[in-house]
Amino acid sequence: MNVKLIGITGGSGSGKSTVVRKISEAHPDSICIAQDNYYKSASFVNNHNILAFNFDHPDAFDMDLMVENLKDLKAGKAIDMPQYDFVKHQRKPETKHIEPKTIIIVDGLMVLYDKRIRDLLDLKLFVDTPSDIRFVRRLQRDIKERGRTVESVVEQYINVVRPGHFNFIEPCKEYADLIIPEGGYNEHALDVIIKYIQTVANQL
Ligand SMILES: Nc1ncnc2c1ncn2[C@@H]1O[C@H](COP(=O)(O)OP(=O)(O)O)[C@@H](O)[C@H]1O
Ligand SMILES: O=c1ccn([C@@H]2O[C@H](COP(=O)(O)O)[C@@H](O)[C@H]2O)c(=O)[nH]1
Numbered sequence: 041m042n043v044k045l046i047g048i049t050g051g052s053g054s055g056k057s058t059v060v061r062k063i064s065e066a067h068p069d070s071i072c073i074a075q076d077n078y079y080k081s082a083s084f085v086n087n088h089n090i091l092a093f094n095f096d097h098p099d100a101f102d103m104d105l106m107v108e109n110l111k112d113l114k115a116g117k118a119i120d121m122p123q124y125d126f127v128k129h130q131r132k133p134e135t136k137h138i139e140p141k142t143i144i145i146v147d148g149l150m151v152l153y154d155k156r157i158r159d160l161l162d163l164k165l166f167v168d169t170p171s172d173i174r175f176v177r178r179l180q181r182d183i184k185e186r187g188r189t190v191e192s193v194v195e196q197y198i199n200v201v202r203p204g205h206f207n208f209i210e211p212c213k214e215y216a217d218l219i220i221p222e223g224g225y226n227e228h229a230l231d232v233i234i235k236y237i238q239t240v241a242n243q244l
């Protein structure tokens with residue numbers, strides 16, 4: 041089975057998931073592997089001790105399992121992908137069975153950081169969105185969807201999200217084949233990427 045892996049990275053709130061959703065809508069036969077699913081459990085964390093675990097460091101992820109799963113998919117083997125609960129900050133008991141497909145979209149904060157993942161990717165994209173916009177999006181999303189308070193989002197952003205972005209995410213721009221300004225609503229960039237993936241898919 042000839043498989044192509046497309047990696048999408050960028051800061052928190054940059055629009056990665058939105059880009060993934062639009063690509064998958066255009067290519068319904070693709071599968072999406074979100075690095076968020078590979079977070080290590082930190083169930084002791086809550087809004088009052090949000091700095092007790094650094095979710096914006098490469099060590100926060102089970103990279104070994106993610107690499108193993110991606111290698112299996114690339115080799116045409118099915119996987120059981122972990123699932124993550126952002127409200128409880130822990131891995132869910134259930135997994136999701138994923139059958140291999142020819143187009144695999146991989147997204148996450150650190151997908152270009154880990155060389156083993158980088159080396160598996162056939163196309164590397166970086167979603168580039170200014171930090172003030174990312175912060176506002178994240179504040180709204182975390183309160184609405186992730187059970188967070190304004191205070192905990194601000195405390196986490198200042199102390200770990202912002203430094204983590206500059207230490208681990210922004211430097212990975214140099215590995216990207218393409219940089220997408222503003223993410224999921226950049227129709228022109230998405231048009232080009234979707235057409236490229238279609239061309240690649242037709243050759244498989
Ligand atoms: N270009 C955009 N303009 C306005 N809002 C956007 C845009 N891209 C994403 N969003 C919104 O911002 C929030 C974060 O986007 P998301 O795609 O989840 O980012 P990420 O996966 O990088 O954290 C979501 O609520 C999404 O609907
Ligand atoms: O249990 C958790 C796990 C992660 N986070 C924060 O989420 C973002 C990553 O999610 P995006 O969808 O890419 O924004 C990361 O910056 C972590 O700080 C969390 O708060 N709790």
